[in-house]
Amino acid sequence: MATKVVLITGAAIRIGACIARTFHSKGFDVAISYRSSLTAAQALIDELNAIRADSASCWPAEMTDQASVSRLGRDVLAHHKRLDVLVNNASSFYPTAYGDSTQAQWDDLVGSNLRGAYFLTQQLSAELTANFGAVVNLTDTHADRALPKHPIYSIAKAGLKAMTKSLAIELAPRVRANGVSPGAILWPPSLEDDNDPAVEAGRQTMLAGIPLAKLGKMQDIAD
Numbered sequence: 001m002a003t004k005v006v007l008i009t010g011a012a013i014r015i016g017a018c019i020a021r022t023f024h025s026k027g028f029d030v031a032i033s034y035r036s037s038l039t040a041a042q043a044l045i046d047e048l049n050a051i052r053a054d055s056a057s058c059w060p061a062e063m064t065d066q067a068s069v070s071r072l073g074r075d076v077l078a079h080h081k082r083l084d085v086l087v088n089n090a091s092s093f094y095p096t097a098y099g100d101s102t103q104a105q106w107d108d109l110v111g112s113n114l115r116g117a118y119f120l121t122q123q124l125s126a127e128l129t130a131n132f133g134a135v136v137n138l139t140d141t142h143a144d145r146a147l148p149k150h151p152i153y154s155i156a157k158a159g160l161k162a163m164t165k166s167l168a169i170e171l172a173p174r175v176r177a178n179g180v181s182p183g184a185i186l187w188p189p190s191l192e193d194d195n196d197p198a199v200e201a202g203r204q205t206m207l208a209g210i211p212l213a214k215l216g217k218m219q220d221i222a223d
Contacts, residue, residue: 003055004131005029005080009063009072009120010090012037014186015138017033017044018218019087021068022055024048032191033090063090063116064108073123083127088117088160089138097150106152113156118163124152128175135177137164138221185216 006023010016011032017040024030032050034041041058048056057079061072071126076085092112121135128135142150143157160179166175184206207213 001108002082003027003029004084005031005082006087007031007033007074007076007083007124008087008089009033009061009117010035011087012041012044015182015218015221017087018047018222019051020044020056022219022222023085024051026087028174029079029080030056032056032058033063033072034058035060035062035090048220061090061121064111066119068121069120071117073120077124077127083124084131084133086121086124086128086133087135087136087138090116091138091150093150093153093208096152098151101152109152109155110159113153114159114163117160121167124211125171125175129171135164135167135171137161137177137179138179138184139164139179141181141183152182180221182221184209185207185218185221189213 004027006020006021006028007014008023008030009032012034018030020030020032021044024222032041032044037059045056045058047164059072059075060068062068090112092109094109096102096109115139127133137160139161140154140157142154143161147153161181164177164179167175171177187203207215
C-alpha cells in the first residue's frame with residue numbers, strides 16, 4: 001500500500017514540529033509549512049529524511065494570503081501525489097487591547113488561525129475524501145474561555161472550533177474532522193527565557209489554577 005501522507009501547517013518549531021516527528025515515527029511521509037522559520041523547517045526535514053530518505057518536505061506559506069494557501073495545497077499534492085491527513089496547526093498569537101485593536105491585527109490573527117485553515121481544507125477535501133482521510137484542527141482552551149487582552153485571538157480560535165464542528169458534518173462520512181484544544185503547554189516564545197520576577201509570579205498564578213499544577217507536554221498534544 002502507498003505510504004500515507006500528512007500535511008501539518010506551521011510545523012517548523014514547537015508543537016507543530018513535535019506533531020511532525022510523531023507522524024513520521026508512525027510511518028507517514030510528512031509535509032510541513034512554515035512562515036518565517038526556514039532554518040528550523042529545513043533542519044527538521046533534514047532530520048526526518050536522514051531517518052527515511054525522501055519522506056519529508058517543507059513549504060513556505062503565508063496563511064493570511066489566499067494565493068499562498070492555494071499554492072501550498074497544489075505544491076504538496078504535486079510533490080507527494082496524495083494526502084491522508086491535514087493538521088491545521090499554524091497560528092499567530094499576541095495580545096490585542098480592546099479599544100485599540102487594528103484591522104491589520106484582525107486580518108493576521110483571523111487569517112492565520114481560521115481563514116487559511118478553512119480554505120486549505122476546502123481545497124484538499126476531495127483528496128482527503130478519496131483516501132478516507134482526517135482533518136485535525138489545533139484549537140485552544142481560550143476558544144471556550146476567552147484570554148484577557150487577547151480578544152481577536154480568542155475569537156479566531158472560537159471560529160476554528162465552530163469550523164471543526166461544521167467540517168465534521170460537511171465531510172462525513174468519509175473524512176473525520178476533530179479538534180485538539182491545548183491548555184497550558186508552552187510559555188509564549190517571548191517569555192520562555194524571561195527571568196523577570198513579575199513574569200515568574202504570573203507563571204505561578206497560572207500553574208496554581210491547573211489541577212496537575214504543571215504544564216502539559218508537547219508530546220501530549222502530538223499523541
